[in-house]
Amino acid sequence: xxxxxxxxxxxxxxxxxxxxxxxxxxxxxxxxxxxxxxxxxxxxxxxxxxxxxxxxxxxxxxxxxxxxxxxxxxxxxxxxxxxxxxxxxxxxxxxxxxxxxxxxxxxxxxxxxxxxxxxxxxxxxxxxxxxxxxxxxxxxxxxxxxxxxxxxxxxxxxxxxxxxxxxxxxxxxxxxxxxxxxxxxxxxxxxxxxxxxxxxxxxxxxxxxxxxxxxxxxxxxxxxxxxxxxxxxxxxxxxxxxxxxxxxxxxxxxxxxxxxxxxxxxxxxxxxxxxxxxxxxxxxxxxxxxxxxxxxxxxxxxxxxxxxxxxxxxxxxxxxxxxxxxxxxxxxxxxxxxxxxxxxxxxxxxxxxxxxxxxxxxxxxxxxxxxxxxxxxxxxxxxxxxxxxxxxxxxxxxxxxxxxxxxxxxxxxxxxxxxxxxxxxxxxxxxxxxxxxxxxxxxxxxxxxxxxxxxxxxxxxxxxxxxxxxxxxxxxxxxxx
Amino acid sequence: xxxxxxxxxxxxxxxxxxxxxxxxxxxxxxxxxxxxxxxxxxxxxxxxxxxxxxxxxxxxxxxxxxxxxxxxxxxxxxxxxxxxxxxxxxxxxxxxxxxxxxxxxxxxxxxxxxxxxxxxxxxxxxxxxxxxxxxxxxxxxxxxxxxxxxxxxxxxxxxxxxxxxxxxxxxxxxxxxxxxxxxxxxxxxxxxxxxxxxxxxxxxxxxxxxxxxxxxxxxxxxxxxxxxxxxxxxxxxxxxxxxxxxxxxxxxxxxxxxxxxxxxxxxxxxxxxxxxxxxxxxxxxxxxxxxxxxxxxxxxxxxxxxxxxxxxxxxxxxxxxxxxxxxxxxxxxxxxxxxxxxxxxxxxxxxxxxxxxxxxxxxxxxxxxxxxxxxxxxxxxxxxxxxxxxxxxxxxxxxxxxxxxxxxxxxxxxxxxx
Numbered sequence: 001x002x003x004x005x006x007x008x009x010x011x012x013x014x015x016x017x018x019x020x021x022x023x024x025x026x027x028x029x030x031x032x033x034x035x036x037x038x039x040x041x042x043x044x045x046x047x048x049x050x051x052x053x054x055x056x057x058x059x060x061x062x063x064x065x066x067x068x069x070x071x072x073x074x075x076x077x078x079x080x081x082x083x084x085x086x087x088x089x090x091x092x093x094x095x096x097x098x099x100x101x102x103x104x105x106x107x108x109x110x111x112x113x114x115x116x117x118x119x120x121x122x123x124x125x126x127x128x129x130x131x132x133x134x135x136x137x138x139x140x141x142x143x144x145x146x147x148x149x150x151x152x153x154x155x156x157x158x159x160x161x162x163x164x165x166x167x168x169x170x171x172x173x174x175x176x177x178x179x180x181x182x183x184x185x186x187x188x189x190x191x192x193x194x195x196x197x198x199x200x201x202x203x204x205x206x207x208x209x210x211x212x213x214x215x216x217x218x219x220x221x222x223x224x225x226x227x228x229x230x231x232x233x234x235x236x237x238x239x240x241x242x243x244x245x246x247x248x249x250x251x252x253x254x255x256x257x258x259x260x261x262x263x264x265x266x267x268x269x270x271x272x273x274x275x276x277x278x279x280x281x282x283x284x285x286x287x288x289x290x291x292x293x294x295x296x297x298x299x300x301x302x303x304x305x306x307x308x309x310x311x312x313x314x315x316x317x318x319x320x321x322x323x324x325x326x327x328x329x330x331x332x333x334x335x336x337x338x339x340x341x342x343x344x345x346x347x348x349x350x351x352x353x354x355x356x357x358x359x360x361x362x363x364x365x366x367x368x369x370x371x372x373x374x375x376x377x378x379x380x381x382x383x384x385x386x387x388x389x390x391x392x393x394x395x396x397x398x399x400x401x402x403x404x405x406x407x408x409x410x411x412x413x414x415x416x417x418x419x420x421x422x423x424x425x426x427x428x429x430x431x432x433x434x435x436x437x438x439x440x441x442x443x444x445x446x447x448x449x450x451x452x453x454x455x456x457x458x459x460x461x462x463x464x465x466x467x468x469x470x471x472x473x474x475x476x477x478x479x480x481x
Numbered sequence: 482x483x484x485x486x487x488x489x490x491x492x493x494x495x496x497x498x499x500x501x502x503x504x505x506x507x508x509x510x511x512x513x514x515x516x517x518x519x520x521x522x523x524x525x526x527x528x529x530x531x532x533x534x535x536x537x538x539x540x541x542x543x544x545x546x547x548x549x550x551x552x553x554x555x556x557x558x559x560x561x562x563x564x565x566x567x568x569x570x571x572x573x574x575x576x577x578x579x580x581x582x583x584x585x586x587x588x589x590x591x592x593x594x595x596x597x598x599x600x601x602x603x604x605x606x607x608x609x610x611x612x613x614x615x616x617x618x619x620x621x622x623x624x625x626x627x628x629x630x631x632x633x634x635x636x637x638x639x640x641x642x643x644x645x646x647x648x649x650x651x652x653x654x655x656x657x658x659x660x661x662x663x664x665x666x667x668x669x670x671x672x673x674x675x676x677x678x679x680x681x682x683x684x685x686x687x688x689x690x691x692x693x694x695x696x697x698x699x700x701x702x703x704x705x706x707x708x709x710x711x712x713x714x715x716x717x718x719x720x721x722x723x724x725x726x727x728x729x730x731x732x733x734x735x736x737x738x739x740x741x742x743x744x745x746x747x748x749x750x751x752x753x754x755x756x757x758x759x760x761x762x763x764x765x766x767x768x769x770x771x772x773x774x775x776x777x778x779x780x781x782x783x784x785x786x787x788x789x790x791x792x793x794x795x796x797x798x799x800x801x802x803x804x805x806x807x808x809x810x811x812x813x814x815x816x817x818x819x820x821x822x823x824x825x826x827x828x829x830x831x832x833x834x835x836x837x838x839x840x841x842x843x844x845x846x847x848x849x850x851x852x853x854x855x856x857x858x859x860x861x862x863x864x865x866x867x868x869x870x871x872x873x874x875x876x877x878x879x880x881x882x883x884x885x886x887x888x889x890x891x892x893x894x895x896x897x898x899x
Contacts, residue, residue: 395831413813
């Protein structure tokens with residue numbers, strides 16, 4: 001190392017130590033994003049060297065990337081230097097029971113209707129709550145441990161199951177994948193990690209609730225889910241966020257890996273704060289979700305109910321690499337007021353006899369814009385691949401828009417690909433039929449909407465389906481008549 | 482910088498017309514379209530240019546044409562092979578050919594050959610290139626209340642020339658008039674050809690127009706066809722694009738529906754083999770209420786061919802009660818063929834009925850078995866099924882003579898006997 005480099009390094013390291021003195025007290029990273037921020041986050045999480053290197057590589061690649069502009073959404077440019085990339089609750093976080101959790105925290109959760117108590121009581125749902133980037137509480141871990149299932153926060157996994165994380169992280173969504181995935185790879189704060197060992201059927205629905213709380217802090221979750229041979233897991237993810245005037249950025253990455261004969265069911269109910277009626281505030285949800293059916297006869301199923309966020313940019317995808325693997329995507333996206341959603345899926349058929357099914361239902365109301373963007377790609381070697389896609393849009397009000405951008409790229413002639421889409425409003429005749437039988441307009445609309453989404457709702461786990469139906473009704477309140 | 486751009490720059494001082502100059506400058510600025518451009522995602526434009534085509538100015542082109550002209554009899558044979566009518570307009574290497582053309586005399590039908598230079602600046606490279614270099618074209622004006630029963634045929638004949646042939650047509654159809662036009666793209670020898678053509682059509686109130694594009698120019702004929710139609714109220718316009726043989730073909734078809742109760746119909750068939758490439762891009766802008774559009778494009782892809790379909794329907798907020806239907810179906814006959822399809826809807830009005838569908842598959846084994854069980858050989862059965870698949874589009878062609886000719890030609894290409 002030349003003297004010049006030495007001086008340079010000394011300078012940077014000193015500067016970096018100095019810069020953090022006050023920040024450690026506040027438990028917040030300084031605003032803005034530099035290599036030091038990445039080092040800070042990694043140090044805070046007591047991560048091993050390889051993880052830091054991995055993050056730095058991501059950060060360097062990210063610096064060379066530009067924000068994607070192809071999506072059918074419009075919003076003021078995000079200033080990536082005006083974001084706090086790490087913030088942790090003040091409280092120390094090694095708790096044994098719910099009593100140790102800050103009552104203030106519990107109160108907020110209760111307001112949102114997702115109290116831990118309730119969750120605990122409810123049919124054995126293990127909840128790994130991520131509150132402002134740090135895992136606060138992990139329940140039911142004991143039960144899972146007996147089965148050999150690892151379900152913990154990402155930071156814990158990096159420390160304790162380093163080999164597994166190292167093997168799979170970035171294998172489905174590489175650091176360079178896209179702008180937001182790159183950003184996430186560099187600065188992700190926490191998230192969930194799950195490993196289901198060979199032949200184990202996970203006895204309960206695993207679930208995580210995400211929330212954004214402190215103002216101005218972007219949340220960068222990273223979820224990694226591995227289902228080893230012959231295993232099964234159903235994973236639930238739900239998001240709620242309180243009202244806020246400042247736009248908040250959420251750039252998560254979710255990676256799913258299904259090996260031979262494994263099945264992963266991933267369900268999301270997303271209800272980030274969508275902004276007020278004028279479109280002020282609200283969350284920017286730029287998420288990269290992707291699963292790979294690595295093994296033969298594996299299956300990945302995405303189900304999502306998207307009602308919140310000012311802007312949704314999300315394409316849960318399946319790479320069907322194993323022979324006879326199956327990918328499914330069921331989605332309901334509701335936009336109201338000034339919300340914009342550009343969502344859909346990608347089904348990449350590589351293996352033989354692979355099957356995929358896409359059912360997307362878009363509902364737009366108010367002055368919102370709702371787009372479906374999907375890709376079905378059949379590789380040359382994907383013999384007998386089969387795809388069926390259906391994307392329907394329902395328009396409520398004459399100020400909103402519904403758009404579809406399906407891409408079909410087929411290079412194998414033994415494959416069968418079908419795509420169909422329709423757009424319409426709720427027919428007068430339908431409403432008349434209901435009203436004739438003494439059902440008022442609002443109830444009628446709600447019933448019609450529920451019917452419209454039924455195929456997707458049926459794929460949600462029970463407790464989620466109830467919540468999702470309520471959400472639908474709330475999201476569309478007042479948009480009729 | 483690519484070769485084409487430098488050739489364009491060399492030509493810049495030679496152009497006199499201000500509009501053409503502006504177009505050329507714009508084209509230079511826009512640059513040759515690359516696959517990074519979403520509009521060109523699946524079509525590699527440079528593959529056409531690599532065959533050595535160069536744009537030429539009108540003055541140079543006339544000289545070239547006379548040099549190339551052989552005896553007229555050969556061209557005549559080609560025309561007779563396709564022609565089903567006595568009204569014909571013939572262009573040879575991008576220049577109007579009066580001896581081969583014949584046209585009805587009607588006081589309300591005006592026809593000129595002119596290069597139709599426009600003042601509009603667009604953001605499309607090919608349109609600007611065309612405007613800057615257009616050598617010729619038709620300006621056809623059909624007055625009000627005129628019914629032309631016979632098909633008007635336009636032939637684009639190409640003989641050995643490495644020029645980019647650029648034509649620009651303008652067709653104006655008056656109120657309550659009816660007209661049927663057919664365009665034929667013919668390359669008459671083995672040398673590669675490239676035609677970049679722009680057609681603008683205005684269909685006035687209650688007028689009925691049918692336009693047929695018969696692209697059967699042989700496997701080395703590259704075409705970039707750009708057709709823009711403006712429709713007024715209660716008008717009906719049908720455009721049939723039949724691509725049978727060709728090199729790289731790109732068809733842009735755009736409708737602006739500006740009057741209520743107008744009907745728009747688009748039919749397309751692409752029958753591809755070897756390394757043929759067809760890129761069909763349609764756009765319908767529904768700007769006003771109570772209109773209807775129907776679209777059916779079918780593709781049969783064999784060999785190492787590539788089919789691209791991009792159908793876009795935009796329903797503006799004012800266009801309530803629009804009915805728009807779109808369908809793209811593809812039959813893959815070979816495992817080396819590729820189809821990229823993107824049916825797209827952009828809807829800003831709520832009281833509409835819009836749908837689109839896209840499919841891709843091969844011939845059903847069960848259907849083959851059905852025919853074989855009835856004593857029909859496998860190859861014939863396959864041919865029949867493919868022919869039946871194509872028939873849905875061909876049957877939409879209203880002109881009987883033309884339809885029969887096409888049916889025969891398709892049967893010939895599929896090697897079956899009717």
